[in-house]
Amino acid sequence: MKEFEVIETLSKFFINPPGNIGIGDDTAAIKIGHEYYLITVDTLAEDTHYRKKWREVFPNLYRSIGWKLLAVSVSDIASMGGIPHVAVTSFTLKKGFEEKEITELAKGMSAACRHFNVLLVGGDTIRGNCEVFSLTLTGKTEEIMTRNSAKPGDYIAVTGTCGDAAAGLKILESEKIDTLEKRKLVEKFLYPYPSIETGEKLKLAGVKCCMDNSDGLLFTCYEIGKQSKVAVNLESEKIPVSKEVKKLFGDNALKLALSGGEDFNLVFTFPKSLKALFEKEKNIFIIGRITEGSGTYIDGKPATISSFDHFGG
Ligand SMILES: Nc1ncnc2c1ncn2[C@@H]1O[C@H](COP(=O)(O)OP(=O)(O)O)[C@@H](O)[C@H]1O
Ligand SMILES: Cc1ncc(C[n+]2csc(CCOP(=O)(O)OP(=O)(O)O)c2C)c(N)n1
Ligand SMILES: [Mg+2]
Known part of the structure; x- marks a missing residue:
């Protein structure tokens, strides 16, 4: 099970x-x-x-x-x-x-x-x-954002870089923390800073669908898709990855950003009417679109969801 x-x-x-x-x-x-x-x-x-x-x-x-x-x-x-x-x-x-x-x-x-x-x-x-x-x-x-309110036509966005905490965990488990970059990632893993203000700001702007990405970006998108009964389409080149993760993990950086957990950013969807507002925000990254259907896709191909499960697999 x-x-x-x-x-x-x-x-x-x-x-x-x-x-x-x-x-x-x-x-x-x-x-x-x-x-x-x-x-x-x-x-x-x-x-x-x-x-x-x-x-x-x-x-x-x-x-x-x-x-x-x-x-x-x-x-x-x-x-x-x-x-x-x-x-x-x-x-x-x-x-x-x-x-x-x-x-x-x-x-x-x-x-x-x-x-x-x-x-x-x-x-x-x-x-x-x-x-x-x-x-x-x-x-x-007074108002809530939920996992089940994404609508076809919405955009999907994330409020920070993905994969930093997973990179920090990898460094802590297997390497010497001998550079500032490594230390920064390990500290992101050990000391997460969720933002209450960001959640409130999204809610007040009219966002209805939101979830944190504690279990990794792909799993979060999969869950929003499943609960909202829609398909989530991500563009790999839009997924925000920190310069430290890119530098230290090279070809594996995107995989860490998609699958790694414990970043504690918010993933949310919003209608086109809010696009201009969110495009202006430095820490909001629009990563894809919601369409009718089911499943999560990256660059048009079905994504393989590999996230942390307490009982394996
Ligand atoms: N043992 C349990 N009893 C009742 N509800 C649970 C239990 N474990 C998890 N849940 C519920 O399942 C959902 C998913 O859990 P979880 O993945 O831990 O969520 P989160 O990542 O938000 O902490 C949550 O709504 C949580 O309340
Ligand atoms: C020793 C160790 N191995 C692996 C991990 C990675 N890890 C543990 S739990 C988890 C996912 C989130 O955990 P959970 O406690 O289920 O949080 P929730 O989904 O309830 O928010 C991850 C990525 C870790 N933090 N420490
Ligand atoms: Mg939990």
Whole structure:
């Protein structure tokens, strides 16, 4: 069973009342009065999202885990157009855990709480056989952007370069961090900066369809296509790749940009009437068009979706 099959199985048991969003989008959204209350949870686990041995090069690794633990959920709230509000966490620690790590984690998490204006109000701590950090975040918005509202004729765009975090992970796993370029990519992986302001700006401009690209650009496009029942057509030369990734990964740069996860940019679609507005924006890259049909295509050819799946394949 793959990750998406687990989620599909679960979603058959929990159908939400109309007007609310349940399983399937970046956050759940519950309409109360004229507002949507948003809620999302994400998890970072040892050897799935980080390795303790990375402390050899980043002694303060746990500070980045604390930062990232909140940032990944902020990204989900931002992709709905929301403002984050309150967080609770859950820690599973192994017997003999180090005190310094918890202090570092708290420093990273509190820095992120200040940066993203989130209140951490509680949590739960237990002992287990694998170290796991989980965080639940709420948010609010009057209008929402969803994965299922792309329309044929829309353009599709992304709010930053793709593949940087995946490149950072590759460097951290296999190479010496001996240049500024490598360090910059590793830091992008360790310290993601989702933008609440960007999500709000898109929503206020009238964007209806948005998702974050935590699972990679291609997977994100595939998901928008599947949920909106449309085809996504990308132009490879329009996909934004940083100069560092181009320089260090050469021919593999585009593959990293398409498949690599954890960049935490927003992917969104919009009608032609908004094209002039977004063309002016320095950090918005128009990468393709939405048409009738299904599937994701690159330069007219069906794309092979290879993204991170927790259960392989
Ligand atoms: N164990 C679970 N129980 C209920 N819903 C789940 C579970 N795992 C994932 N989901 C839901 O499936 C959707 C996709 O999950 P995920 O890929 O983790 O999204 P995201 O990348 O936005 O964090 C989300 O709506 C999420 O809430
Ligand atoms: C040791 C290690 N191996 C691989 C990865 C890459 N990785 C782990 S999870 C993931 C995708 C996103 O993860 P998930 O926790 O499912 O986030 P969500 O889809 O819920 O936002 C990627 C690319 C990593 N961060 N660390
Ligand atoms: Mg998730």
